[in-house]
Amino acid sequence: MAADRMKHLLCASLILWSSNCYAVDRNNFKTCEQSSFCRRQRKFHPDVSPYRALLDTLEISHVAASLNLLHEKTQVLLKLEICGLEDNTVRFRITELETKRPRFEASDVLVKSPRTYRLSVEKQTTEELMLLGRDSLRISVSARPFRIDVLSGGELVTSVNARGLLLFEHSRTRGNTLTERVSSTVGSMWTKLKAVFTSGKEEAASEEKNEGESPEGEEKAHEKQPDLGTDEKEDQEEMVEEEEEGTWEESFKSHHDSKPYGPMSVGLDFSLPGFEDVYGIPEHADSFRLRTTSSGDPYRLYNLDVFQYELENPMALYGSVPYMVAHSPERTLGLFWLNPSETWIDIASNTAGKTVFGKMLDFVRSANEGPQIDVRWMSESGIVDAFLLLGPSPTDVFRQYAALAGTQALPPLFALAYHQSRWNYNDEDDVRAVDAGFDKHNLPMDVIWLDIEHTDGKRYFTWDPNKFPNPADMQNDIAGKKRKMVTIVDPHLKVDSGYSVYNEAYSRGYLVKNKGGGDYEGWCWPGSAAYLDFINPEVRDWYASKFAYESYQGSTDILFTWNDMNEPSVFNGPEVTLHKDALHHGGWEHRDVHNLYGFYQQWGTVGGQLRRSGGNERPFVLARAFFAGSQRFGAVWTGDNVGEWSHLKASIQMVLSLNLCGLSFSGADIGGFFKNPPTELLIRWYQAGAYQPLYRAHAHIDTARREPWIFGSDTTALVRAALRERYALLPYWYTVFFWAYRSGMPVMRALWIEFPKEEQTFLIEDEYMIGNALLVHPVTEAASRGVNVHLPGAHEVWYDVHTQKKYSGGQEINYPVKLSTIPVFQRGGTIIPRKDRPRRSSACMSGDPYTLYVALDDQKFAEGELYMDDEHSFNFEKENEYQLRHFLFKDGTLKASVSSHIPPGKYSSIEWLERIVIVGIAQPMLSIMMKQPGSQDVPLAYEYTPELSSLIVRRPGVRLTADWTIVIR
Structure with a gap:
């Protein structure tokens, strides 16, 4: 009894700590110096590599060119494989030729096995090997010291091991190291x-x-x-x-890591000549452009539950994507390090003093020295498995990465609308009151969320019988408003013999094991908790069955899922997570698979939603932990942020980084999770969030209630305006998300993606593009009266979407703002579809008419697209029930037709065109005629405003899925 009491007191204190902590305790998380493998790798300084490539062992097949590497001091042999992949991509794999224990390879991350082709030999001597690939690819391998140079179009684009930092800690048993052999000799x-x-x-x-x-x-x-x-x-x-401390066993604070297989880390360096700017490797609360790390810790990738994270910090956060993108005016390059163990990344640059204006500070570059970025990857276990994506354009790199890790899943339309959440809505009456409040105040809303307090004692897949006695009735009421609900399902299970989900997982052996082989138990929200072993595909399949209506009693088809705490979070574990020597299916240690845990849970959850609908309905699953490839399963968010202006600003940098690395469906908690934001900040966050891919308000249990009507009518009106901007643009959002699904292009884009040769854009991280048509510069400073907006493109024109005022590109403007202002500009030469009738939810907009916003460039040209399907099912894939419409304005004529960018679909809709707004049209009109095949020409009413060069064509009345032409004379 005393032991049980102590456990409950510990749990209570942990929960109290987590709910009241408003600053991260950095002592809970390792630095590189405290991580023994990172310390060892970093002590291995740049020098002549101890490895020699044995070129006479070369073998070439259709899969790879393979040869051996010899460590000339230890005499350990490694196997190097160089694979030419289709679409200008190269893969490098380094493994042990002989090993005492297999090393984990993250094959599930790849959407499919990459297609390879046979490399050919152009030259081979005892000291040099030159391989030829496609697309002007040449790969030079130097024997001694070992080095790989990759050339594209005759130019060196990447050097591998140029700094001699390949360090592969070979598999061995304790007591059989060179040190002990040398020590024995010296002792004798x-x-x-x-x-x-x-x-x-x-x-x-x-x-x-x-x-x-x-x-x-x-x-x-x-x-x-x-x-x-x-x-x-x-x-x-x-x-x-x-053999230093931490090599064969390691302790951090009170936690011990037994390291039964000893040191098995891998590290390798890549040099990127010609590059000054590199981005990616989320998740970090840091600048969008990655910093150099020579004066501090490397960037760390290790999924961790970090309460109120610090900004401008390379500390690990909730998710890890070991992928970065280097960009210059001449080329874009991707580097994907496929390893899910704890990973640190050092970045060095010979232009580290570059400022936003492209100048140099405290650095003089010699006349013959060009810019270069050096990147060093260091992982605790696994193999070297690296992909070099050769671009050369940003679009090429996004396509190449998508071919490896997959594209963003196309969400149902409701998921792109507004979500209302907090920890926690108290009971069914509270949920109904919040739902009614949005209607009363004419605020659109699509989804209400329930956090952990809705469950019966933190037992997931259950409902609190007192607070939520009739969950199906509650959901039916929400469904009557054409809205949805989301409930939280975390990966830990309360250790309780009366909890059926735990009992079944326990009896089937589906739980993570401790190093001794017993079930691992840690502390989380329920108290003592066990952790499902999602690494096991059988567990994921079983877990999916728990979402069936008969298993998840009280659930309905409008209920979707939130996977939180899936780093996984263990309150009393090392660094608030699982012990590294815990064991998973297949005998893998947790250290081998840590960063994949949340990836696998989200995979299983998606499987559950698919199964319950017979594979017909698109899932919606939000996860906090993620890895490369998580985009295939749904959405992610930036975790436990803070209601402060700095965190609003940081949300832009973080979401840009996530989008760059494939995770387009991402966002930050509106208003901040911790603290009570001032009203001005809350308004500005609603405005910024309206132009981020995931639009969800969420707050901590200890914060004051934040429903938009609580702060008075003026605040409510401003939030309403921001929400309506989001809803009006849902057709455009949906179209941009379709292309993210189809091609891998980000939804939220750094300016340099659209303007790759414009160096002024490379360091801009406070504004961005949505698709190719909208430029957004959120207001992120208190009491702001103006923002400096960079309008890229010397030959571009831009239009204020609210005033229709025209601006020339290639300049920075000071844009005055009021509290009601959201600085948004439409790019000249684009056409954006909208639905401008306000409704209570996105589903209520079905059947509403469209408006086309046509922004002409200086050549009086514009084009755009609209993607249409049923907005919720997989019929767009299974039955080709979709349409991609193409709109083209040229020579005074607006034409609608089926897009030629994808095969034509067969979706039909009654939705029609209510209005056309054309800006940048500066000549008087004599007539506007509608032309359709098989019909008589019909004159259309219009209104022209010469001061704004703006034309409004009223009620064309044509269906959006029909072909038609409007001629302006």
Whole structure:
């Protein structure tokens, strides 16, 4: 009883700590110096590589060119594979030729096995190998020291191991290292030397003679052996580093890591000549452009539950994507390090002092030295599996990465609308009151969320019988408003013999094991908790069955899922997560698969939603932890942010980074999770969030209620305006998301993606593009009266979407703002579809008419697209029930037709065109005629405003899925 009481007190204190902590305790999380493998890797300084490529072992197949690498000091052999992949991509794999234990390979991350082709040999000597690939690809392998140079179009684009930092800690048993062999030799010699000094040289010589050695031989040994020689010293120093504290076992605070397989880390460097700017490797609360790390810790990728994270920090957060993009005016390059173990990334640059204006600070570059980025990857276990995406354009790189890790799943339309959440809505009456409040105040809303308090004692897939006694009735009421609900389902299970989900998982052996083979138990929201082993596909399949209506009693088809705490979070674990020597299916240690845990849970959850609908309905699953490829399963968000202006600003940088790395469906908690934001900040966050892919308000249980009507009518009106901007643009959002699904293009784009040669855009992180047509510059400063907006493109024109005022590109403007202002500009040459009739939810907009906003460039040209399907099912894939409409304005004529960018679909809709707004049209009109095949021409009413060069065509009345032409004369 006393032990149980102590457990409950510990749990209560942990929960109290987590709910009241408003600053991250950095002591809970490791630095590189406290992570022994990172410390060892970093101590391995740039030098001549100890590895030699054995070029005479070259073998070439349709899969790879393979050869052996020899560590010339340890004599350990590695296997190098170089694979030419279709679409200008190269893969490098380095594994052990012989191993005492298999190393984990994250094959499930790849959407399919990459298609390879046969490389050919252009040149081969004992010291150099030149391989030829497609698309002007050449790969040079130098034997000694080992180095790979990748050339594209005759130019060097990447060098591998140019700094000699390949360090592959080979598999071995304790007590069989070079250190101990050297130590044994030195110890033996010291015994002999001691005998000389204590018993006399003659006695020592006599002993040597009895061993078959002459006195002269002893003297020679005496002269050279204690010094060991230069090479032997280096060997000893290198291996002593391997034997330092933390090599075979490691402790952090009160937690012990047994490391039964010893040191198995891998590291490799990549040099990127010609590049000054590199981005990606989310998730970090840091600048969009990655910083150099020579003066501090490397960037860390290790999924962790970090309460109120610090900004401008390379600390690990909730998710990890080991993928970065380098960009220059000449080329874009992608680098994907496929390893799910704890990973650190060092970045060095010879242009580290570059400012936003492209100048240099405290750095003088020699005349013959160009810019270069050096990237060093260091992972605790696994293999070297790296993909080089050669672009050369940003669009090419996004397509190449999508071919590996997959594209963003196309969400149902409701998921792109507004979500209302907090920890927690108290009961069914509270849910109904919030729902009614949005209607009363004419605020659109699509989804209400329930956090952990809705469950029966933190037992997931259950409902609190007192607070939520009739969950199906509650959901039916919400469904009557054409809205949805989301409930939270975390990966930990309350250890409770009365909890059926736990009992079944326990009896089937579906739980993560501790190092001794028993079920691992840690502490989380329910108290003592066990953790499902999602690495096991059988567990994921079983877990999916729990979402069936008969299993998840009280659930309905409008109920969707939120996977939180899936780093996984363990309140009393090392770094608030699972012990690394915990065991998973297949005998893998947790250290091998840690960053994949949330990926696999979200996969299983998606499987559950698919199964319950018979595979017909698109899922919606939000997850906090993620890895490369998580975009295939749904949405992510930036975790436990803070209601402060700095976090609003940081949300832009973080979501830009997520979008760059494939996770387009991402956003930040509106208003901040912690603290009570001032009203002005809340308004500005609603405005910014309206132009981020995931639009969800969420708040901590200890914060004051934040429903938009609580702060008075003026605030309500401003929030309403922001919400309506989001809803009006849903057709455009849906179209941009379709292309993210189809091609891998980000939804939310850094300016340089659209303007890749414009260096002024490379460091801009406070404004961005949605698709190719909208430029957004959220207001992120208190009491702001104006923002400086960079309008890119010297030959572009831009239109204020609210005033229709025209601006020339290639300049920075000071844009005055009021509290009601959201600075948004439409790019000249684009056409945007909208639905401008306000409704209570996105489903209520079905059947509403469209408006086309046509923004002409200086050549009086514009084009755009509209993607249409049923907005919720997989019929667009299974039955080709979709349409992609193309709109083209040229020579005074607006034409609608089926897009030629994808095969035509067969979706039909009654939705019609209510209005056309054309800006940048500066000539008087005599007539506007509607032309349709098989019909008489119909004159259309219009209104022209010469001061704004704006034309409004009223009620064309044509169906959006029909072909038609409007001629303006």
